[in-house]
Structures are given as C-alpha cells and as structure tokens.
Amino acid sequence: MLSNNKIAIIGDKDSILSFKAIGVDAYPAKNYFEAQDTLKKLAREYAVIFITEDIAENIQDIMKRYKTRPFPAVIPIPSAQGSSGFGMRSISKDVEKALGADILFNS
C-alpha cells in the first residue's frame, strides 16, 4: 500500500489548532479552493484525512473521488462552531444508496 501512516486535518484555524498539539498534521484552509488543492495533495501521503464539516460540504466533488478507494479515508468532523449535520447526512446517504430507502434514520 502506498499510503503513509499519518493523519492530517484540513479546516479553519480555530478548529485545527488543537489537533496540531496532539500530533495530527494540520493544514489550515482559508477558502474552499485552497482546501481542494490541499486535499488533492494530501491524498497521496496520508491514510486518514479529517475535514471540518463546513468545508467538506463545499468540496463534495473531490471527496467523492476518494470514496471508493480504501485509502485515504476522508472523514468530515464537526468544527469548533458545532456540527452542521453533514456527517450524519452522508451516513444516511450511504444507507439510501445501498438499500434504496433510509430505514436507519426514520425509525
């Protein structure tokens, strides 16, 4: 496997600063284009890439590209402003894709 065994995080400065302290490589992104470029670059080196939800929501096209490969795992996480529900929505999207109807979240 070519991926390196490191973790990266992309997001706004407030959210990622704390992750930097615990040994995660932090890459600040001021806008979506910057985040896209960073993600493309990091995808070759990192096994796990966390992206804050507000950014992830706007670069879904790029994230889709990595969905069907084992590595890297691109995972949205809530930012310091709290969760926007994007992560949960992507789970229910998966359920819908696989089963045709969302049976997990309705009940």
Place this chain on the structure above:
Amino acid sequence: MARLNVNPNRMELRRLKNRLKTAVRGHKLLKDKADETVRQFMIYIRENKRLRQELEGEISKALKSFLLASAVSQSQVIEEAVAMPGFQVKLKTSTKNVMGVVVPEIEILEGDKKELYPYSFATVTSELDSSISNLSELLVKMIKLAEVEKTCNMLADEIEKNRRRVNALEHFIIPQLEETIKYITMKLDENERANTIRLMKVKSMMEKRG
C-alpha cells in the same frame, strides 16, 4: 424482449442453453452475495451511526473548550505553544476483505506518549492541558470512525454495483436468452415438420406416377 440475432440451428441452441445455465447460476450466486453484503452493511452502518453520534458531541465540546482556553491567552502564545508537537501520531494500516470488498483497517500505534504537552506550563492555562488530553483520547475513537465510515462507503458502493448486476441478469439477459432458445426450438420444430410434409408429398407424388 428482443431476442438475439443468431442463426436458428442446433449448434447455436446448445451454446445458448449453456449460456442460460451459467446466467441462472450467476444470478443466484449474486443474489446470495447481495443478501449477505446488506447484512454486513447493516452491522457496519449501525456502528457508524453510533460512533458518529458520540463523537460529534465530544469533538465539538473538546474544540469549544480549546477555544475557551485559548481565549484567555494571547493567540500568539497559543500558536507558539502548539507549533511544535512533541510527537506525531502513527497509524498501522492494512486492508481486509469484507464480501470481496477490500476495506481499510486502521489502527493507531501507541507511540511513546511521554510528551503529550509540547509546551511549557508556564505560559498557558490549565484549561489548555485538559482540552488537549481530552482530544488525544478522542483521537482513538476518531480513527475507529474513519475505518468504519470508509467501510460503509465502500460497501454501499459495492451493494449498488451488485444490484445492477443482479437486475441486468434477472430482467434482461435471462429473458433474452430464454426467448432466443424458444425461437430456435420453434424454428427447428417447424423445419422438422416441413421436412416430414415434404417427404409425404414426394411419396404420394411417386405413388400417383408409379
């Protein structure tokens, strides 16, 4: 359903019958696979949902406490404090096979965590310490989430692909083959009958003449 454009002869018939047999068998196998993949998927997606629900609250809380902690100090101080982390998290990555889908297996390597706080305690507040230690505990869970969520993504994709295959076989290829086989059988029977009649006709003509 359109039938295949083939010559109605015995060789084609035999070939098509074999193809039909393979298609029916493949359809059964793929259907079994779909059932099992969905079962596995349900296990993973439940885990995924549970983990994410837990984590979303915890991460927001940890990040907020970090924000609060950094609010009491100057931003330069905080940035300087975390600028050089004492260690880098290492992962152990491998792949495993779930129903023919290669999914990642990610484990966090517990390195020497002797230096969790990469800064001097003199410059920052104790809130920063606690938020950082919280966050580093969360990281293990986050890696687990990454693994499970990725598995779900890939399984969902595989289920969708598999469903298309099953449907194509069930609603297109198998009816098409059946129809073609029926057409060839009828055509051959018809030839057979035509042949018999021709022989009878020839016989009666010969009898009349002789």
